[in-house]
Amino acid sequence: MMQGTVVACQSFRREDSVERMSREHRRRRTVTRAVAALLLAAAVLAAPPSPAAPSGRPASPDSLVPATRLPVRWEVHPGVDSLAVRQCRRALAAGRDRLLAMCWPYVRPPRAVTVHLVTTDTFRRWTARLLPDWGIGVALGDRTVIIDAWRSDRRERPLGEVLLHELAHALLEQAVGGVPLPRWFHEGVAQEVAGEWRWRDTVGLLLEGVPDLDDLERDFHGPLPAADRAYRAALLAVRLLEREHGPAVTRRILLATRQTGDFGAGLTRATGWTPERLAAAFRRATRWRYGWLVMLTRWPGLFVLMAVVLVVGWIGRRWRDRRRLQEMEREEAAAARPPSHLWPAPGPPDDEPPTRH
16 A cells, blocks of 8 residues: 555656646747747848839849749640640740740739730731731730741741740830830840850851941841841840840849830949940940951951961961971981991090000
8 A cells, every 4th residue: 555655656746747847848938939039020120121112013123033923825726736835835834934034023923925826827817017028926015926836947946936035025015014125125135035046147247247236126127138137136235235234134124114114214224324335335345256257358358368368378488498498408417427337436646655554
């Protein structure tokens, strides 16, 4: 009986100790949570207020991650096979992040864009008198894209590349809310998004030269060779902005253009460059990189180049002839000397008497 009482007392003491430890643990946890809540509240109150952005637009596109969702509605018309749809979906999945990073400076996602994949006959009927004959895609406004799925491969332009190009046009229109953008900015950003630069573009600009930004608007509406050169020059202008002002410069320009209602003012606010300064910087950069071959292939430059080549060749020929002559003289001098095994052995001088042993 006594032993049972002792065991019960020990069990009661053990349970009482466990309960006290549990109450102490709960008390410490409550105190820790209260201290953490107070520190968090103090940090929130001490943080500087962020500037408000009208209509949900961020104050700085560099400090915020753009939207990650791009709603697209697909309209596949009769005559377009399922392979074209799969190509477009793969291209959109691969290029969505870059598309939003360059064309959409807001956190909220853009409005849905409807993509029509049509045949050549339907495309020409819908876009009659809107596009030149070589056009295979168009963005109508900010929510409709029409693509000629039949001719894209024949023009050596992948269907996914055309899709990203036209979606960029639609997002640019949504981003600025109807404020006019220069055609070179539209086309340059769209090409950069779609990754449309080829080696033949570099060769073409080297041989033909790069037009000025002020002349691009006229060339866009010209024949295919002039329009193609204008497209490449527009891409170079956008790359110049990215190289000088960072990869997020297009988003900053779009946001500033929306806020100011003018592209020139938005460009100045976002980069510090006026349109005139940008045109001058573009002219210097492209002439230094692409204009030297054009200058040399014109008649005065070609004459100077030929003269320089002839002079350099003549100097090199004289130097080689002189070096060869020196080698021949050394060979003749070596041939005139007798072989070393015929030379007399060295002995005592003639005026010295022989040594007696």
